[in-house]
Amino acid sequence: MIQKPRGTEDLIEAEVKEFFALEMIIRNIVDLYNFSEIRTPIFESVDLFKRGVGQETDVVSKEMYTFFDKKNRELALRPEGTAPTVRAILENKLYINEKLPLKLFYFASMFRYERPQSGRQRQFNQFGVEVFGPKSSELDAELMCVAVNILNAIGIENHTVHLNCLVNDEQRKKYIIDLKEYLKSFDLCSDCQTRIETNPLRVLDCKVDGDKFVDVKDMKDYLSDEDKQYYDDLKKDLENLGIDYKEDKMLVRGLDYYTGFVFEIKDDKGSTLLGGGRYDKLVNELGNIDLPAAGFAFGMERMILALKNNNISLSPQSSLDAYVIGLSKKAKQFANILLLMLRNAGLKVDVDFMDRSFKSAFKQADKYNAKNIIIIGDNELKENVVVIKNQETKNEKKVKFEDIVKTIIEGK
Ligand code: AMP
Numbered sequence: 001m002i003q004k005p006r007g008t009e010d011l012i013e014a015e016v017k018e019f020f021a022l023e024m025i026i027r028n029i030v031d032l033y034n035f036s037e038i039r040t041p042i043f044e045s046v047d048l049f050k051r052g053v054g055q056e057t058d059v060v061s062k063e064m065y066t067f068f069d070k071k072n073r074e075l076a077l078r079p080e081g082t083a084p085t086v087r088a089i090l091e092n093k094l095y096i097n098e099k100l101p102l103k104l105f106y107f108a109s110m111f112r113y114e115r116p117q118s119g120r121q122r123q124f125n126q127f128g129v130e131v132f133g134p135k136s137s138e139l140d141a142e143l144m145c146v147a148v149n150i151l152n153a154i155g156i157e158n159h160t161v162h163l164n165c166l167v168n169d170e171q172r173k174k175y176i177i178d179l180k181e182y183l184k185s186f187d188l189c190s191d192c193q194t195r196i197e198t199n200p201l202r203v204l205d206c207k208v209d210g211d212k213f214v215d216v217k218d219m220k221d222y223l224s225d226e227d228k229q230y231y232d233d234l235k236k237d238l239e240n241l242g243i244d245y246k247e248d249k250m251l252v253r254g255l256d257y258y259t260g261f262v263f264e265i266k267d268d269k270g271s272t273l274l275g276g277g278r279y280d281k282l283v284n285e286l287g288n289i290d291l292p293a294a295g296f297a298f299g300m301e302r303m304i305l306a307l308k309n310n311n312i313s314l315s316p317q318s319s320l321d322a323y324v325i326g327l328s329k330k331a332k333q334f335a336n337i338l339l340l341m342l343r344n345a346g347l348k349v350d351v352d353f354m355d356r357s358f359k360s361a362f363k364q365a366d367k368y369n370a371k372n373i374i375i376i377g378d379n380e381l382k383e384n385v386v387v388i389k390n391q392e393t394k395n396e397k398k399v400k401f402e403d404i405v406k407t408i409i410e411g412k
Pocket of ligand 1: 112272301302
């Protein structure tokens with residue numbers, strides 16, 4: 001039998017409902033903040049990610065699903081959502097002043113060739129938020145407020161916001177010289193031996209050795225006066241909004257484009273629930289237009305996992321208003337018409353299509369959590385009635401055809 005590709009998942013029944021419930025809560029929250037949705041293609045030119053995310057990042061150098069189309073164009077299944085969003089803004093000229101600030105969100109499948117494990121798939125879904133236009137600490141604080149708001153709304157209240165600010169330009173060069181000097185005394189893992197040349201900041205969040213670098217210098221001590229002022233403003237804005245944060249000098253994030261504040265929200269076990277930050281140069285990098293930006297994203301599957309670990313279910317238990325059992329061919333034909341009438345009245349109903357025995361049809365009704373069971377046999381048809389059994393009160397009564405809809409609605 002052909003099986004699903006490694007690192008992918010089938011979402012079935014209750015799992016889909018949980019996904020949908022999470023999505024609806026998020027949609028309601030981003031709507032309150034006046035965000036609008038963007039949908040970009042599942043595949044893009046490989047160059048978009050090479051230029052937008054960075055050739056040296058793991059996402060681009062090791063994890064992309066790339067292929068050539070019939071015209072020999074090199075394409076990649078989307079590994080992340082920020083670069084495609086920026087491309088779409090540029091291509092659709094959404095950067096004109098009247099449209100700013102652009103406050104966008106997306107739900108999208110992402111593809112990364114990673115080693116599958118719990119919470120890490122090769123196809124996963126992200127929710128992401130991106131804002132473009134002003135370089136505003138208030139907007140950054142609002143962004144983090146959206147993230148915190150979502151976590152609180154779904155009941156994951158035990159979380160910590162970790163905050164850092166990346167150093168830029170000349171100051172970054174100075175920091176990197178000192179960082180490399182500091183790292184000389186460590187035996188770095190093979191990945192970090194490459195990173196130290198290509199992207200030295202990333203050594204700090206090495207999953208193997210990260211913990212060893214506790215006394216590394218804080219890059220915030222290298223911030224330019226302007227960047228320091230901005231970061232101080234952001235902290236004040238967060239305090240004004242009642243958002244607690246923990247400054248974390250090791251936090252650098254895995255993607256190359258961040259240029260200012262970065263943040264992650266972790267659960268009480270230290271697992272990262274979401275992350276993001278400011279990336280003021282990416283739009284210019286891809287389209288020669290200065291458009292400061294910031295954003296965050298999280299994996300929907302990871303969030304569902306976090307919900308499970310916290311024993312939280314977002315989707316209400318589903319039920320039927322009525323389950324119909326037809327006991328003969330004629331009764332089944334009548335049942336079909338009855339179902340139409342009930343559904344037209346806005347009632348959620350289903351019927352036994354499997355010719356089950358009376359007993360197992362009742363069991364099926366219980367499985368569907370049916371509030372009523374409607375039984376139709378030839379005798380009932382002759383009398384123009386059906387039998388309705390209310391599963392809550394266990395009352396059973398004969399109901400005339402014309403009163404069926406009313407009886408089910410009243411018993412709702
Ligand atoms: P990133 O785009 O790498 O900053 O990741 C943002 C979020 O996406 C992470 O915090 C995770 O929740 C989620 N994520 C990243 N990679 C995976 C993966 N392979 N499988 C499932 N979720 C992922």
